[in-house]
Amino acid sequence: ITINVSQNGGNKTSPLQYGLMFEDINHGGDGGLYAELVRNRAFQGSTVYPANLDGYEPVNGAILALQNLSKPLSPSMPSSLNVAKGSNNNNNHGLIGFANEGWWGIEVKPQKYAGSFCVQGAYEGDFDVSLQSKITQEVFATAKVKSSGAQHKDWIQYKYELLPKKSASNTNNTLTITFDSKGLKDGSLNFNLISLFPPTYNNRPNGLRIDLVEAMAELEGKFLRFPGGSDVEGVQAPYWYKWNETVGDLKDRYSRPSAWTYEESNGIGLIEYMNWCDDMGLEPILAVWDGHYLSNEVISESDLQPYIDDTLNQLEFLMGGPDTPYGSWRASLGYPKPWQINYVEIGNEDNLYGGLETYIAYRFQAYYDAITAKYPHMTVMESLTGMPGPAAAASDYHQYSTPDGFVSQFNYFDQMPVTNRTLNGEVATVYPNNPSNSVAWGSPFPLYPWWIGSVAEAVFLLGEERNSPKIIGASYAPMFRNINNWQWSPTLIAFDADSSHTSRSTSWHVIKLLSTNKITQNLPTTWSGGDIGPLYWVAGRNDNTGSNIFKAAVYNSTSDVPVTVNFAGCNAKIANLTILSSDDPNASNYPGGPEVVKTEIQSVTANAQGAFEFSLPNLSVAVLKT
Numbered sequence: 001i002t003i004n005v006s007q008n009g010g011n012k013t014s015p016l017q018y019g020l021m022f023e024d025i026n027h028g029g030d031g032g033l034y035a036e037l038v039r040n041r042a043f044q045g046s047t048v049y050p051a052n053l054d055g056y057e058p059v060n061g062a063i064l065a066l067q068n069l070s071k072p073l074s075p076s077m078p079s080s081l082n083v084a085k086g087s088n089n090n091n092n093h094g095l096i097g098f099a100n101e102g103w104w105g106i107e108v109k110p111q112k113y114a115g116s117f118c119v120q121g122a123y124e125g126d127f128d129v130s131l132q133s134k135i136t137q138e139v140f141a142t143a144k145v146k147s148s149g150a151q152h153k154d155w156i157q158y159k160y161e162l163l164p165k166k167s168a169s170n171t172n173n174t175l176t177i178t179f180d181s182k183g184l185k186d187g188s189l190n191f192n193l194i195s196l197f198p199p200t201y202n203n204r205p206n207g208l209r210i211d212l213v214e215a216m217a218e219l220e221g222k223f224l225r226f227p228g229g230s231d232v233e234g235v236q237a238p239y240w241y242k243w244n245e246t247v248g249d250l251k252d253r254y255s256r257p258s259a260w261t262y263e264e265s266n267g268i269g270l271i272e273y274m275n276w277c278d279d280m281g282l283e284p285i286l287a288v289w290d291g292h293y294l295s296n297e298v299i300s301e302s303d304l305q306p307y308i309d310d311t312l313n314q315l316e317f318l319m320g321g322p323d324t325p326y327g328s329w330r331a332s333l334g335y336p337k338p339w340q341i342n343y344v345e346i347g348n349e350d351n352l353y354g355g356l357e358t359y360i361a362y363r364f365q366a367y368y369d370a371i372t373a374k375y376p377h378m379t380v381m382e383s384l385t386g387m388p389g390p391a392a393a394a395s396d397y398h399q400y401s402t403p404d405g406f407v408s409q410f411n412y413f414d415q416m417p418v419t420n421r422t423l424n425g426e427v428a429t430v431y432p433n434n435p436s437n438s439v440a441w442g443s444p445f446p447l448y449p450w451w452i453g454s455v456a457e458a459v460f461l462l463g464e465e466r467n468s469p470k471i472i473g474a475s476y477a478p479m480f481r482n483i484n485n486w487q488w489s490p491t492l493i494a495f496d497a498d499s500s501h502t503s504r505s506t507s508w509h510v511i512k513l514l515s516t517n518k519i520t521q522n523l524p525t526t527w528s529g530g531d532i533g534p535l536y537w538v539a540g541r542n543d544n545t546g547s548n549i550f551k552a553a554v555y556n557s558t559s560d561v562p563v564t565v566n567f568a569g570c571n572a573k574i575a576n577l578t579i580l581s582s583d584d585p586n587a588s589n590y591p592g593g594p595e596v597v598k599t600e601i602q603s604v605t606a607n608a609q610g611a612f613e614f615s616l617p618n619l620s621v622a623v624l625k626t
């Protein structure tokens with residue numbers, strides 16, 4: 001097939017073409033990106049997921065009990081851990097305490113760990129804090145923290161540091177806190193907000209896990225859609241996403257039952273999201289709650305206004321000057337400079353779970369009108385995951401499909417009116433090819449993205465790139481999965497407590513290739529010698545670098561595809577060709593497994609006519625760049 005790329009015409013490609021979508025699912029936040037190492041640090045629960053002692057074990061026969069004291073640490077942390085000496089305790093030293101096993105393991109490396117814990121009760125003596133092996137009890141680091149005296153009956157926060165001298169050979173480790181029961185005045189102590197952080201990305205306090213941020217950063221994404229996904233919707237009333245409960249001191253943050261079977265700490269709160277955007281240069285696409293729960297409960301039209309007002313308050317918190325009520329709150333938290341929000345998405349997948357009728361009848365319009373009246377510059381997106389969206393707004397198309405299903409949608413956006421714009425906020429192959437080309441929702445999905453699916457996603461994404469400026473951008477979803485406790489597969493990145501296991505999926509490789517070779521202006525093509533399919537492509541140039549770029553994927557070819565690309569007006573004699581392929585269409589990358597994506601880089605010399613000739617194997621994704 002010979003492809004001629006015009007020198008002129010086409011459209012500007014969205015500067016946000018590839019980005020990231022995040023919601024706390026699969027312990028992608030708590031137990032994942034959020035670097036907190038202690039699981040269940042504050043015993044927070046809800047009527048959906050009641051408070052419990054998950055993650056904790058007694059040390060030396062101590063009796064651990066969950067208690068709701070009359071004077072809790074804070075209203076948002078009503079339950080705490082009571083540690084008392086057991087009757088069968090025969091430990092001569094009187095040392096008792098508890099161990100926390102982390103998020104199914106704690107990685108110990110020779111680096112500084114910073115921690116804290118809150119204690120209530122009268123105790124004279126030291127606390128011993130250590131990182132130790134759960135199997136051998138080998139202690140990798142320890143700190144002594146002196147109690148502030150026997151008289152104290154109020155909650156006191158203690159801080160500590162741990163400095164292991166070596167790495168532990170595995171992550172089967174605990175954070176252990178013990179104290180001398182002989183120094184107790186009233187028989188027990190109460191603990192809460194027990195925390196331990198390793199170094200975080202950009203050294204942010206309360207920050208993010210470095211290896212996971214690095215895996216995201218390598219994609220060079222340009223936007224972050226947060227905080228969901230289904231999670232922003234709330235699993236049932238009254239647990240909607242209350243942004244104001246996610247900011248400020250950790251001890252004042254309420255937890256929230258996530259959409260995904262566990263209680264979320266809100267450790268990654270609104271400000272952490274904005275810091276994340278700042279640190280990685282990401283445009284925030286802020287999803288706001290819109291009066292609809294996953295449980296099919298909907299706020300009636302007459303009751304909706306306070307929730308709309310709350311969204312306006314949220315926007316003022318982020319964007320308002322320090323002289324505004326909510327802007328001054330932000331400033332008081334150490335962030336005087338307003339952030340800029342250009343994209344707001346109203347809810348998530350409101351076409352599902354009984355949301356559609358009210359969304360169309362009044363909810364979307366009410367949010368849209370209120371937001372654009374105050375912030376006319378904003379792109380306010382509807383979440384109906386179809387097209388077209390309201391003409392003045394934009395939409396968010398989600399697509400979970402089979403490999404064939406994605407390939408059949410290469411032209412999907414060709415039909416979309418140019419007056420509409422859409423995000424593709426959730427894109428993933430989740431189910432193998434089958435005769436009806438449908439996803440059997442409810443049946444088990446593959447654990448990891450697999451090569452043929454990733455190639456099919458590339459075909460779909462190339463179809464998007466051809467359709468700028470209708471497209472705002474695309475992101476894979478879900479992004480993360482802690483392989484020890486999860487609700488949804490496949491994901492872009494899979495991990496466990498051991499950072500050396502963090503696995504970049506086959507889809508991650510495809511997105512990286514497409515994202516890091518940016519087309520700023522797509523260009524029309526004409527072709528001869530074959531049809532679109534099995535070769536799919538987009539062509540254009542990058543006006544910042546002067547490169548001509550041709551991106552392609554081959555799907556369902558019986559042989560290698562010979563390709564000739566002729567960039568009109570291009571004098572370059574050499575182009576670089578990067579080809580991704582795999583020996584096995586069903587191969588996946590997974591934690592601890594081999595890399596299944598093969599990367600081949602060729603230098604292609606222009607022929608006498610100035611065109612570049614090469615061939616691409618079946619099931620490959622490639623970029624040619626001058």
Ligand code: AHR
Nearest residue numbers: 229230231348349477478
């Ligand atoms: O990405 C997983 C889920 O899929 C999201 O939470 C939801 O938006 C979609 O249905």
